[in-house]
Amino acid sequence: MIPMQSTAGKTRQVPEGYLAFFPSPLPPHPEIALDEEGILALTNAEFHLGKLAQMAKSIPNPDLFAGMYVRREAILSSEIENILCTLDEVLEYEAEADINHGQNKSVEKVVKYVRAFNAGLERLGQTSRIDSTLLKDLHGILLQGEDEGNPGIFRPKQNWIGRVGSSAAEADFVPPPEQEMVQALGNLEYFINEHQSPMVPLVRCALAHAQFETIHPFTDGNGRIGRLFIALLLCQMKKLEQPLLYISLYLLQNRREYYDRLTEVRAKGDWLGWVKFFLLGIELTAKEATAVSERLVVLQSGTNKLIEGQRSGHELLPLLYEYPIIDARGVKRHLDVTLDTAIAWLQKFEELGIVREITGQKRGRVYRFDRYIDTLDDGWSARKAAIERNRKGTAAEAANP
Ligand SMILES: Nc1ncnc2c1ncn2[C@@H]1O[C@H](COP(=O)(O)OP(=O)(O)OP(=O)(O)O)[C@@H](O)[C@H]1O
Ligand SMILES: [Mg+2]
Missing domain, CATH: 1.10.3290.10 (Fido-like domain)
Structure with missing residues (x-):
């Protein structure tokens, strides 16, 4: 150094x-004076x-x-x-x-x-x-x-x-x-x-x-x-x-x-x-x-409309905002419902187009709240570019130690 x-x-x-x-020790002496x-x-x-x-x-x-x-x-x-x-x-x-x-x-x-x-x-x-x-x-x-x-x-x-x-x-x-x-x-x-x-x-x-x-x-x-x-x-x-x-x-x-x-x-x-x-x-x-x-507010009101007419399963939506990838066991655990109810609710939400099953399997099905995750991920386009830059930067550093 x-x-x-x-x-x-x-x-x-x-x-x-x-x-x-x-x-x-802080603060620095003389104290910082902000310029224009x-x-x-x-x-x-x-x-x-x-x-x-x-x-x-x-x-x-x-x-x-x-x-x-x-x-x-x-x-x-x-x-x-x-x-x-x-x-x-x-x-x-x-x-x-x-x-x-x-x-x-x-x-x-x-x-x-x-x-x-x-x-x-x-x-x-x-x-x-x-x-x-x-x-x-x-x-x-x-x-x-x-x-x-x-x-x-x-x-x-x-x-x-x-x-x-x-x-x-x-x-x-x-x-x-x-x-x-x-x-x-x-x-x-x-x-x-x-x-x-x-x-x-x-x-x-x-x-x-x-x-x-x-x-x-x-x-x-x-x-x-x-x-x-x-x-x-x-x-x-x-x-x-x-x-x-x-x-x-x-x-x-x-x-x-x-x-x-x-x-x-x-x-x-x-x-x-x-x-x-x-x-x-x-x-x-x-x-x-x-x-x-702002995008989340739009998403939230759109999603609320989708479930408005449903007789049951409203409890699932707030849970999905917290855990937007979840399976029936997770729903059962968090909402204290039976496994059958959890499965039925997830299927209903899938039919409504709110979640999508992502494993493609018959058992151990997992659901993803696509629009929500993508709304949050969307704002990261800059991040994705940054990852690319970092990768390139790291590769360049390795080539040029
Ligand atoms: N060359 C540098 N010049 C100035 N600050 C630095 C430099 N390298 C690291 N830092 C600061 O120290 C932080 C991380 O320090 P370091 O590389 O020692 O990592 P670390 O203690 O292993 O932390 P972590 O495990 O979170 O990576 C950086 O995020 C940055 O705030
Ligand atoms: Mg470290």
Whole structure:
């Protein structure tokens, strides 16, 4: 790592001989002053966040959709770390419908991300405090069963960011040693929970994520927990009643710039550059979430019409919004009905054109709520392009190491 000194902290040689980065506590001194461009970015971000909040109010039952946004964020955030899987794979796994025969190991990781995320949201329903204990608990869920990543505890030794196989001396970035790491986390906790400052919440959130990535307190999962941290902070700020805004699509699409901006914070104290980049992400993500929500409202009213005249089975629809890939056993379990009733309802919904059977088998039939999943997936066309770019990028890197 090259020597650095900025308002974000400075490098120092550690007894082992290499340089490590010692972060300064937040907020940066002097405090960040938004320039004209920054004020515009903040105004736009707040405006589109407000529109999203307004839109969410017009959805009859927005809680129903929140689970899909969570899964979506989990997939995209994992994708930034090259853990790749599709929404269908996650839904099939959750439905215990192993249509892909466990071929994609990334699915389990994403499902654990979803669990960690939901656990975080649940905890925020009880307390608004986001602290080290919470982050460790969520890490324990995220990396459950992956012992080499030290699930649920902070890293017991030094880590670093760099090319695979590089030593600490050759690394691009070496976070603080353990003792300073604990201290820096304490400062970060203070900054987000206690620190009284006129700083607007979105800026505070941007700073907190950058600081978390600089501290890099876990053996593995720092990227994913760091982005979960953003999502929880946004909820804590109560900008939205439902957690519908997630930023990973933007970070994925702009991964190079994301990393460069974090590096510029450490090396040059360019907090403003990072904050503006982050605010633009909030604006774009809010716009996109609003568009998805609008499509969901249309879908919801169309689907309601389809079942209006039906005498039974109305309970199935809300369940499908939560679990849009499901089999009769799942319906039985969730709705506490007999298997025969579950089968009859699913068949009825199939006749109405709401769900489609996807296994083509006589037994163990699994149903998919096509229009709903595709409405959510549709907004990911950019993501699909990003996957392609990443694949090409990875191939180019491999060819050109
Ligand atoms: N070269 C870089 N410059 C700046 N920041 C980086 C760089 N590489 C990674 N980061 C930050 O650290 C995060 C991931 O760090 P790292 O590669 O150490 O992964 P990790 O701890 O294994 O996390 P995960 O398991 O979630 O991938 C990235 O998402 C980004 O926020
Ligand atoms: Mg990792």
